[in-house]
Amino acid sequence: MTDFKPTSNTIKETVDHASQTQDPWADIRPYMDHEVADVLARLSRDSELLTALTRFRLPRMARWAPPLARALASHAVRREVKDVSTVYDFQMRIASYMERMIRTTTDSFEVSGLDKLDDNSAYLFIGNHRDISLDPAFVNYALYLAGRDTVRIAIGDNLLKKPYVTDLMRLNKSFIVPRSARGKRAMLAAYQQLSAYIRHSITVDKHSIWMAQREGRAKNGIDRTEPAIIKMLTMARRNAERQVAFGDAIAELKLVPVSISYEYDPCDLQKAQELHDVDHQGSYAKSEFEDIQSIVAGITGHKGRVQLRFGSPIGTDMATPDEVAAEIDRQVIGGYRLFSSHYLALDTMGDAPELVARKALTRQDKERFQARLAGVPEHLRSYWLAQYANPVKHKAGRLMG
Numbered sequence: 001m002t003d004f005k006p007t008s009n010t011i012k013e014t015v016d017h018a019s020q021t022q023d024p025w026a027d028i029r030p031y032m033d034h035e036v037a038d039v040l041a042r043l044s045r046d047s048e049l050l051t052a053l054t055r056f057r058l059p060r061m062a063r064w065a066p067p068l069a070r071a072l073a074s075h076a077v078r079r080e081v082k083d084v085s086t087v088y089d090f091q092m093r094i095a096s097y098m099e100r101m102i103r104t105t106t107d108s109f110e111v112s113g114l115d116k117l118d119d120n121s122a123y124l125f126i127g128n129h130r131d132i133s134l135d136p137a138f139v140n141y142a143l144y145l146a147g148r149d150t151v152r153i154a155i156g157d158n159l160l161k162k163p164y165v166t167d168l169m170r171l172n173k174s175f176i177v178p179r180s181a182r183g184k185r186a187m188l189a190a191y192q193q194l195s196a197y198i199r200h201s202i203t204v205d206k207h208s209i210w211m212a213q214r215e216g217r218a219k220n221g222i223d224r225t226e227p228a229i230i231k232m233l234t235m236a237r238r239n240a241e242r243q244v245a246f247g248d249a250i251a252e253l254k255l256v257p258v259s260i261s262y263e264y265d266p267c268d269l270q271k272a273q274e275l276h277d278v279d280h281q282g283s284y285a286k287s288e289f290e291d292i293q294s295i296v297a298g299i300t301g302h303k304g305r306v307q308l309r310f311g312s313p314i315g316t317d318m319a320t321p322d323e324v325a326a327e328i329d330r331q332v333i334g335g336y337r338l339f340s341s342h343y344l345a346l347d348t349m350g351d352a353p354e355l356v357a358r359k360a361l362t363r364q365d366k367e368r369f370q371a372r373l374a375g376v377p378e379h380l381r382s383y384w385l386a387q388y389a390n391p392v393k394h395k396a397g398r399l400m401g
Contacts, residue, residue, distance in 0.1 A: 025197045028176040030152055031167075033086040039167050040084060044077045049164035052292070053077070090171050091140070091150055098141045106303045107263070111142040113310030113335070117256065122206045123313065124198065124233070125151060127258035128223035128332050129212035131267065131298040132159065132291060135260050136210045138308050143208075152201055154211035159291050179215065195235035202253050210258075213328055219271040220383075221390035222399060223259075223336070225328040230321035247316035250324055257311035257328045259335035265387070266301020267294050269376060272383035279383075309335035333395055340365035345388030348373070355392050 023029075031039055043049055047070065054062035054069035061069040084090050102109050117123060129135055140150040153174040160166040160176065170176075175197060178190035201207045213225040234249040265271070270290075277284040287293075311331035318324045340361050347356045376384045393399050 025175075025193065025200075028178075028193065028197060029170075030173040030175055031087065031170045033088075036084065036086055036090065036171065039171060040081045043164060043167055044074050044081075046164045046167075048162055050074055050077075052164075056296070087171065087173060091144075091173070094137075094172065095141065095144055098137060101299055102141070102306075105266075105299075105301065106306050108305045109138070109141075110305075110307045111145070111310075112307070113312075114142060114146055114148075116312070117310060119148060121254060122202045122208045123256045124202055124253045125208060125210045125256050125258045125310070126213050126225070126229075126328055127210065127260055128336070129214060129217050130260060130262060130265060132217065133295045134298050135212070138260060138306065139210050139258060142308050149208065151208045151210040154198075154209065156215065161291075165292070177211075191232045192235050192239065195232050198233060199236040199253065213257075213325075213332065217267075217271070219275055219387065221387035222394055223329070223332050223391075225325035225332075227321035227325040230324045234321075245316070246320065247318045250314060250318050251316040255314045255324070255328075257314075257331035257335070259307075259309045259311070259332045259337075261307045261309075261337035261339065261391075263304030263306070263339040263341050264302060264372065266297045266303060268384055268387060269380065270294060270297070271387060272376070272380040275383040275387075276380055304341065305337075305339055307337040309337070311335055333391075336391055336395060338392055338395065341369055342388050342392050344369040345385045346392045349382075349385050349389055351389065352393060352396070352398060355396050355398075 050070040050073040051062070051066070053073040053076075054066070058069045058072065061072075080093070081090070084093060125139060127135060127139070136151065136153045140153075143150055150173060153169075153172070154177050155169055155174045156177045156179045158179045160169065166176075177194060178187070181187045181190045198209055198211075201209055211229070213223065213229065215226065215229075218224075230250075233253060233255075234246065237244055237249040237252065238246075274284045311334075314324060314327055318327065338357075343356045343358075343361060344366060346352060347358075373381070373384070390399065
């Protein structure tokens with residue numbers, strides 16, 4: 001009998017299989033503490049990250065002396081993270097930047113409803129989606145201020161086109177939602193893995209999660225939950241227990257709707273452009289770095305007042321994904337804060353004037369709104385106004401379908 005001599009490929013396949021058996025979510029989960037040092041070392045050498053940083057912070061040097069600019073950026077990255085050895089350390093760095101961002105780009109940040117949730121329980125927070133990075137960042141900051149652990153964040157793989165972006169997101173406790181898998185079988189396997197990870201996080205790790213109620217931001221200001229997401233969430237329990245009641249599969253996840261409301265959206269103009277192009281050209285062509293630019297714009301742009309409202313856990317009295325989606329919508333819309341920008345947009349459109357809370361509008365509110373509207377090109381104004389006006393109509397039950 002001929003002796004079997006394993007090749008390097010068979011050894012690698014065996015190691016990979018063993019690794020996946022021990023850690024079935026290794027390719028989608030957030031990084032763990034023991035991985036942090038290697039990831040940070042890799043980031044400090046990543047040429048794409050260093051180039052992006054120099055274009056943002058050292059634009060003239062990046063143009064005339066790119067190697068020197070990248071060397072300075074690498075030194076700055078290493079200096080910034082020299083004492084970071086755990087995920088918690090990394091998030092504490094982020095907390096300091098969040099504090100500065102809130103101080104410089106918002107007029108206020110208010111949180112309600114969190115005090116009604118158990119400090120020691122893990123929840124699946126599912127919220128409306130207006131900003132790529134700030135929606136979960138504000139949730140995390142609210143939890144941090146309350147002395148609670150931060151969430152693991154669901155992020156679509158469509159946003160992770162650069163390795164350094166993936167590393168940064170996974171350091172910040174993000175896990176990957178598959179959107180680029182091809183074929184029904186591949187998509188089913190990917191969503192089963194995702195469902196199992198989410199269930200494990202809530203029921204075994206006792207670690208809360210944040211995810212959006214829909215794929216992509218609500219660019220028209222209309223917040224609606226995709227029932228398909230609810231169906232995905234119950235896959236793991238229903239695969240494990242074929243006879244389990246749908247309501248029980250939902251209840252064990254301790255699903256809590258979350259409403260986030262911005263008085264002004266730093267990306268409102270870009271969203272209006274996208275809606276305009278879809279209407280007039282049939283599609284919108286996203287530029288290579290547009291998602292990253294949207295993240296930067298969201299962080300640095302003025303937001304006015306921001307409110308975050310946590311709802312109540314959804315119980316066992318749900319029979320279908322559509323019922324759960326409807327309950328999430330009810331709580332999200334009910335908890336949504338209408339600001340002066342919303343009423344003034346509706347008033348400017350001349351639509352449903354009886355819904356405009358005129359007594360609540362100050363001269364300062366009107367002047368600030370008009371100054372912002374003045375910067376919107378004429379062909380985009382209807383789309384820009386609609387994304388602020390629609391929440392008023394939605395809350396009043398005037399948006400159907």
